[in-house]
Amino acid sequence: MKLVYQPSDKPKLGQLIVLAIQQLLAIMAATLVVPVIIGNEMSPAAALFGAGCGTLVYLFFTQRKSPVFLGSSFAFINSMFAAFAGASTIGLGYLGLIIGAVMAGLVYVIIALVVKKVGVNWINKLMPPVVIGPTVAIIGLSLAGNAIGDAQTGEVYVDGVVTASPLVCVLCAVVTLFATILASTFGKKTARLIPFIIGIGAGYAVSALFTIIGFAAGIDALKIIDFSYFSNLLVDGKVALSTFFTIPNFTFIKAFGAFGELSGQYIGTLAAAYIPVAFVVFAEHIADHKNISSIIEKDLLEDPGLSRTLLGDGVGSMVGAFFGGCPNTTYGESVACVAITGNASVVTIFTAAVGALLIAFLSPFVAIVDSIPPCVMGGICIALYGFISVSGLKMIKNVDLEQNRNLFVVSTILICGIGGLTLNFGQITITAIATALILGIIVNTMLSKADAK
Numbered sequence: 110m111k112l113v114y115q116p117s118d119k120p121k122l123g124q125l126i127v128l129a130i131q132q133l134l135a136i137m138a139a140t141l142v143v144p145v146i147i148g149n150e151m152s153p154a155a156a157l158f159g160a161g162c163g164t165l166v167y168l169f170f171t172q173r174k175s176p177v178f179l180g181s182s183f184a185f186i187n188s189m190f191a192a193f194a195g196a197s198t199i200g201l202g203y204l205g206l207i208i209g210a211v212m213a214g215l216v217y218v219i220i221a222l223v224v225k226k227v228g229v230n231w232i233n234k235l236m237p238p239v240v241i242g243p244t245v246a247i248i249g250l251s252l253a254g255n256a257i258g259d260a261q262t263g264e265v266y267v268d269g270v271v272t273a274s275p276l277v278c279v280l281c282a283v284v285t286l287f288a289t290i291l292a293s294t295f296g297k298k299t300a301r302l303i304p305f306i307i308g309i310g311a312g313y314a315v316s317a318l319f320t321i322i323g324f325a326a327g328i329d330a331l332k333i334i335d336f337s338y339f340s341n342l343l344v345d346g347k348v349a350l351s352t353f354f355t356i357p358n359f360t361f362i363k364a365f366g367a368f369g370e371l372s373g374q375y376i377g378t379l380a381a382a383y384i385p386v387a388f389v390v391f392a393e394h395i396a397d398h399k400n401i402s403s404i405i406e407k408d409l410l411e412d413p414g415l416s417r418t419l420l421g422d423g424v425g426s427m428v429g430a431f432f433g434g435c436p437n438t439t440y441g442e443s444v445a446c447v448a449i450t451g452n453a454s455v456v457t458i459f460t461a462a463v464g465a466l467l468i469a470f471l472s473p474f475v476a477i478v479d480s481i482p483p484c485v486m487g488g489i490c491i492a493l494y495g496f497i498s499v500s501g502l503k504m505i506k507n508v509d510l511e512q513n514r515n516l517f518v519v520s521t522i523l524i525c526g527i528g529g530l531t532l533n534f535g536q537i538t539i540t541a542i543a544t545a546l547i548l549g550i551i552v553n554t555m556l557s558k559a560d561a562k
Contacts, residue, residue: 113302113451116176116405120454124299128452129460131305133468135446135493136160136180137478138486143181143435147189149199151434153479154469155357156181159433161465163425167439168459170421172413176453177401178443178461179425181435184390184540185213189434191382195375200367203360203434205375209383210430216387217394217423225416232395232410236546238504240553243519244546245400245501247526248393248441249494251541256494260487263333264480265320274330277319278484281333285312285488293449302450305489312485333484338476355472360434383436385534389543390438394422396546397439400500404444405453445496514556522549 114120120128140160144151163179192205224232236244260282263273289308292300300307316333323331342352395410398418402409409418426436447453468474510516526545533539539547 111451112405112453113298114454114457116174116407116453116455118454119456120452124302125454125457125460127303127306128450128454128457129464131303131450132178132443132446132457132461133464134305134309134478135442135489136178136440138481139183139440139442140180140435141478143183143186144433146186147193147434149193149202150358150363151360152358154355154475155359156433156435157465157475158357158359158469159429159431159435160437161462161469162432163429163437164458164462164465166425166428167418167421167437168455168462170413170417170424171409172417173455173459174413175398175401175409175418175421176405176443176447176455176458177397177439178458179422179429179437180440180443181429181433182390182426182438184386184393184438185209185383185436188213188379188382188386188436192379195378197370198367200364201370201375204364204367204371205379206360206434207364207430208376209379210434210436211427212380213383213387213390213436214423214427216384217391217419217426220391221416221419221423224419225414229410229415232415235550235554236395236399237553239508239515239518240522240546240549241396241399242501242504242508243522244392244396244526244542244549245504246498247501247523247545248396248400248542249445249497249499249501250523250527251529252441252490252494252497256487256490258487259483259490262483262487263316264335264482265329265332266335267329272329273319273333273482273484277331278333278482278487281312281316281319281482282484282488282491284315285309285485286491288312289489289492302452304449305446308489308492309481309485312488313481316482316485333482334480335482336480338480339473342472342476353472354470357433357469359432361431385539389539391419392543392546393540394419394439396542397441397444399504400441400497401439401444401447403500403504404448441497442490442493444500445493448496448500449492514553514559517556518549518553521552522546 141153144153144156160180193202196202261275265272285308288311289304292307293304319331320334398409429437522545529541530544
């Protein structure tokens with residue numbers, strides 16, 4: 110898709126705000142769900158604030174040349190669990206989140222210094238299109254199950270069980286998907302820039318209609334949206350200005366005073382849980398930047414350079430975890446949003462990051478986002494994850510798959526990645542994407558001298 114806005118372009122103010130909200134909606138669900146998974150009183154609003162801070166740091170280090178939003182990393186979930194499991198108090202667990210993120214960030218900093226010294230040619234040789242293309246593809250394909258699972262799920266629970274019929278939820282997901290597709294394909298210029306907002310709006314409206322009918326008629330199968338998220342905005346049944354603003358439970362506040370409980374054993378636990386994962390996420394960092402580079406038709410590993418993107422990601426993770434507890438990573442959803450809308454404006458990413466900082470304090474907006482049912486986001490994610498996959502496949506369109514050496518590389522990566530080949534070493538988990546990439550590199554290196562014929 111031809112870009113409507115290049116990275117250096119600046120949309121008009123009104124349009125800019127709407128585009129920034131769209132970027133936030135694209136990344137927000139995944140960013141907010143990580144602290145929910147971890148539990149231990151972690152704050153989704155604080156994680157959103159941390160993602161905004163991390164993105165601003167990333168944009169600073171990349172000289173505002175890379176249009177990517179950073180969000181909470183799923184790769185570090187087991188590491189974060191380990192930080193709490195090894196803590197004697199919840200305060201020490203929060204301190205562990207910060208220390209672990211600093212360790213992971215330092216891995217990025219060290220790699221960045223090495224790359225600065227030796228350049229990136231070795232990466233291009235190690236990971237040519239035949240390797241990086243299918244790796245990007247499986248980033249999207251590996252998430253397909255999540256998108257379909259969400260598309261069949263509502264938000265209203267009774268006794269721990271979702272009440273909504275999967276068929277009704279799928280209908281809402283399909284409405285969301287179709288509205289997004291039609292806006293992106295047939296809409297005028299403005300509609301094509303905001304297909305996700307249009308899609309989410311359409312899906313939410315249909316879901317709300319079913320939910321209202323469900324409550325009015327007493328039909329649980331139609332209850333999709335949980336409107337209780339808005340109850341916290343009321344005081345004695347009335348809207349109160351005081352509930353519109355709230356201060357998130359920032360990680361550094363929860364960690365305050367736990368320094369005296371630190372031990373060498375706990376530090377070792379954090380090092381074992383975070384550092385190896387940082388090397389794994391490094392591979393995904395390259396894949397994401399190769400992907401966005403192909404979309405904007407500019408090699409970001411050369412300009413601003415891999416060393417700068419690594420520094421932005423690493424330092425951004427440290428800062429993000431200081432506030433929200435979650436190390437950050439470049440988001441495929443953000444990249445897909447750029448690809449679908451044709452909006453690569455870095456100013457949009459900057460505005461979205463600032464918006465994340467503000468929204469973290471605004472209860473109504475957080476309530477609205479929280480109330481968006483999984484089926485609506487599932488419809489959006491079908492498009493997002495699909496575009497990630499297609500972006501990867503486009504990278505191998507010029508690769509000769511009639512040659513066995515190329516065919517073996519691509520097939521190894523696709524099957525291991527889609528099949529979910531993960532490797533566990535104690536508390537360390539090498540994700541399916543990283544495992545597939547590593548095996549692909551090995552196969553490609555092993556066959557590099559094979560006769561092309």
